[in-house]
Amino acid sequence: MKICDETVRAAVDSGLSSVQMDAAQKQAILAQCRPTVAVAPPVRRLRPMKRVLALAAAFALVLCLGGGVLAAAPELQQKLAVLGEETLQMLQPINQVSEDAGIRMEVLAAMSDGQVAAVYIGLQDTTGQGRIGPDAELYTPQVTGTMFTNVETVDYDEATGTAILRLTANASQQLAGKKITVGATSITSGLSFNDPVDLGYTMEEVRSLTGHIPVQYNQQIDSWGATGPAMECYTKLLDEGKIPVLAGWEQPLALPGVDWANVNAAGVVDGQLHIQVNNLGGMGRVNRLSFSLWNAEGERVPCTELELDLGEEHKMGTFQSYNDLVEYVLIPPQGADQSELTVRMETMTYDWLIDGDWATTFRLEKASESLVIPCGKDMNPWTLDEVQVSPISVTAFGTGEMTADSEAADLRVILTDGTEVSSSSASISTGDDTVVCRSIFDQVIDLEKVAKVTLNGEELPLP
Known part of the structure; x- marks a missing residue:
């Protein structure tokens, strides 16, 4: 139209x-x-x-x-x-x-x-x-x-x-x-999201230039993230405090095209590339860096990557914060030739940060109406008592305790035109013998146009 x-x-x-x-x-x-x-x-x-x-x-x-x-x-x-x-x-x-x-x-x-x-x-x-x-x-x-x-x-x-x-x-x-x-x-x-910039060093050159850089194991790590093929091994080491972090240089180094952060220290420890970055405030509160390794053919090398938040944490609202120091660790595949692995930097930047x-x-007015679907389904060991579909979310309410072996509550809502309602966020909360699994829709829906609700592929009877 x-x-x-x-x-x-x-x-x-x-x-x-x-x-x-x-x-x-x-x-x-x-x-x-x-x-x-x-x-x-x-x-x-x-x-x-x-x-x-x-x-x-x-x-x-x-x-x-x-x-x-x-x-x-x-x-x-x-x-x-x-x-x-x-x-x-x-x-x-x-x-x-x-x-x-x-x-x-x-x-x-x-x-x-x-x-x-x-x-x-x-x-x-x-x-x-x-x-x-x-x-x-x-x-x-x-x-x-x-x-x-x-x-x-x-x-x-x-x-x-x-x-x-x-x-x-x-x-x-x-x-x-x-x-x-x-x-x-x-x-x-x-x-x-800006294209990777070659920093002009191979991993071997970083090792040669920095030598035996001092490390410490007692550094306070506020939070950390891990991705890649061997991440489970390193998350355990992080939990046990066995991942070293670098001691900072007296004179940090600038990064090309970046005026909101610099390199506080860098080096190779046990075959792993460590780059410690100092966020300088200003746009550094929201802009982000990341590093990657590339082979001689110009291909990105799949690495296990760690990101460790160090130094003082600064709150920016209820959920957001940034740390003075962040240490990035790149762990290349076993047997990789470090003399051929070049280091590149990627940035995520904003034009504007307005405080x-x-x-x-x-x-708020009273709650909108919802479709209430009784279930009584055993989710091992908790019980899913009922599902509620509102114009903005679908929620499973249960009793008992959710464990790692519990069955997931995969809820899907399909409209009369055959489309599935997409969700932008999901959450699970437990406590006091209750379990709540909720997905928030990407749009407001008309409950009269709900044709089908499924739980783990099984259609539930609509009221």
Whole structure:
């Protein structure tokens, strides 16, 4: 269907045909259809680097409700899509604004199914600097009373430089009917994953240049990550404190094209390449480095890779932080010729990191309706008592204790058109003889369009 002013108006008129509103409600809706702030189109900055936009989700959305209807800003009308009458009536209008550092954050709408909240947010740079792009993100999202949050890009209006985000928050307590505060202290935009840069050294040359570099085993490691073919072996050594880390040099070395981090130490220990990086603050709080080994044929060598967070940890919001020091360890395959393995550096960088204080407080309406499916299924040794499907999530509620040998609860929701509802995040929480397994959908769904729910491939009877 062609999307234009006429078709959007006709679709909205059709969707509202059964909604009864008095004159005051109609005027309130019309008021929301007018732009609340006018901003000059952002100035484009050209950068000579490869750009990959990290859009976690992209789907057209109607923000319509408010006594039934939430009216979207007119500059977004060409991006709207009608989701169906039932879905439209689920969203709660918020329309609260918080502005700082020249960035306007407007909470447009929200909904909750009890312990999960979905909040739609508009971001706009009121200074005209173009700091809000298609991949703008709340780097430090904050929703009171939640265990974790996930932020997705819904839409971007090029003309006004407005990004629409969907923030989903998962809590261990009841959110519906309570006041919550939604905000952030840091916003990022302009994400780039840049091609590997050859640092001009082989692994053997690093060993020769650094010699027998001092190491220490008693360094405090705040957190670590491990990937690659032999990672299980090294995770055990990390748990036991048997992985050495380098002692820092008196004079760090600069990295090509990087002004937010430098090399604090480097060397080869027991055939493993160690590179210790010092994050210098500023953009170093969010930009990231990684290293890799490449063979003489220009192919990336599959290595076991460790990343160790050392030094002082600096919090950036509820869930984000960075450390002064990070040590990267590359463990090449056994028998690899270190004289042929060249070291390359990769960077993930942002154009903008904007610090401020954005926060709005509002009361969520009561929880949306859910499909409740009794189960009583033995999951060895816990029992899955029931499954609940809401417009924004599917959740398995159980009793007992989940163990490593327990059966997984793979829940899938299929709509009447045959499509499976995709999920952006999943969580498992246990305690007090309860088990909760939840997946949060990438979109709001109409429960009347749910055709099938399966558990580990087995179809469950719908109520």
